[in-house]
Amino acid sequence: MNIYTDVDLRDYHTFGVSQFCKILVEVNSVDELISVYQSVYWQYLPKVVLGKGSNILFTERFEGVVVINKLLGKSVLESKANYHLHIKAGEDWPSLVEWAVKNGYFGLENLALIPGSAGAAPIQNIGAYGMELKDICEYVDVLCLETFNIQRLTNQECSFGYRDSIFKHALYKKIVIIAIGLKLKKNWVANIKYNSLEKINRNTITSEKIFKRVCDLRKKKYQIL
Ligand SMILES: Cc1cc2nc3c(=O)[nH]c(=O)nc-3n(C[C@H](O)[C@H](O)[C@H](O)COP(=O)(O)OP(=O)(O)OC[C@H]3O[C@@H](n4cnc5c(N)ncnc54)[C@H](O)[C@@H]3O)c2cc1C
Structure with a gap:
């Protein structure tokens, strides 16, 4: 488990706003996660779990523990x-x-x-x-x-x-x-009922083609992706 103090959260959320937190911990296992929540030192501090930070905005300093979820596999x-x-x-x-x-x-x-x-x-x-x-x-x-x-x-x-x-x-x-x-x-059925996917040829459709089409559409829509 990596523990840091007074961390700028700019790199931890999509909005990239510079706001600091008191403590930031990166947890790699469930045991580490439990130890963060059971820690006597951090007992009274608010805690927030972050994944990739794409649906959260920090607008002020967070006087608590930001828990970065690194449970992988x-x-x-x-x-x-x-x-x-x-x-x-x-x-x-x-x-x-x-x-x-x-x-x-x-x-x-x-x-x-x-x-x-x-x-x-x-x-x-x-x-x-x-x-x-x-x-x-x-x-x-x-x-x-x-x-x-x-x-x-x-x-x-x-x-x-x-x-x-x-x-x-x-x-x-x-x-x-x-x-x-x-x-x-296992018996995959294409889901192309959505408007902008309807144009894909039904006879030659594959999962890869839908994947590519969705990626292209999203990249056009959101320049940050
Ligand atoms: C450009 C852009 C496009 C998007 N497009 C879509 C879209 O098409 N469809 C859609 O549905 N959403 C979309 N979203 C929203 C976003 O992708 C989702 O909300 C995504 O699930 C957020 O994941 P995250 O790991 O970044 O969450 P975070 O921002 O890290 O966290 C979001 C919230 O969930 C909590 N949380 C995170 N992980 C855990 C956990 N393991 N346990 C408990 N709580 C947790 C956090 O505490 C926080 O409150 C988009 C966002 C952006 C920025």
């Missing part, structure tokens, strides 16, 4: 009809989508280039180009900040809605997401 299990991807929360979402498409785990391509971490994806049920995380999310693993137990929430238990989930309500500030499970069909 991905693994794949197979069942008869599906691939089951277990993704640790600190994985970069755009890199994950690219890796999945390249390795034959199709079904994430519509969500290409959405900035952020895998762990933050369920919070607002990220979505784009006719698809949302809830369509492929099998479970979300969380660390409970009261009991320090790990719990697995099913898709239904996450109460996903439009850019919404239980993590913005009943579980707000009560948990840290440590991993997500994605269920992808």
Whole structure:
């Protein structure tokens, strides 16, 4: 675990505003995460977990602990009809989508280039180009900040809605997401119902083609990507 004091948060959030925090820690494991929340030194300090900082803006000094989620790793299990991807929360979402498409785990391509971490994806049920995380999310693993137990929430238990989930309500500030499970069909079906994807030729369509198309569209729309 790396610990820093009086850190400029400019490089830790997309807006790049220069604001400082009292303490910044980078956590590489669940045990490190637990030790941050159980530390007697930081007991009374507010804490905020950051993924890639693409949905947060610091407007003033943060007199607390910024916890940078660096829980990394991905693994794949197979069942008869599906691939089951277990993704640790600190994985970069755009890199994950690219890796999945390249390795034959199709079904994430519509969500290409959405900035952020895998762990933050369920919070607002990220979505784009006719698809949302809830369509492929099998479970979300969380660390409970009261009991320090790990719990697995099913898709239904996450109460996903439009850019919404239980993590913005009943579980707000009560948990840290440590991993997500994605269920992808082996028998992939292209999702091109969204307007700007309709032009792709249905006869020669592949996951790679949708991925490329979505990346091109997003790069045009957001110059920072
Ligand atoms: C240019 C641009 C384009 C975007 N396009 C889209 C889009 O098309 N669709 C869409 O849905 N969103 C979009 N977003 C929003 C953003 O991509 C998502 O909100 C993303 O999920 C944020 O991930 P992050 O890791 O950067 O979260 P952060 O900004 O690091 O954190 C956001 C919030 O989640 C909390 N959090 C982060 N990680 C965890 C964790 N592991 N456990 C508990 N809480 C946590 C943080 O405390 C904070 O409150 C866009 C953002 C930008 C800047």
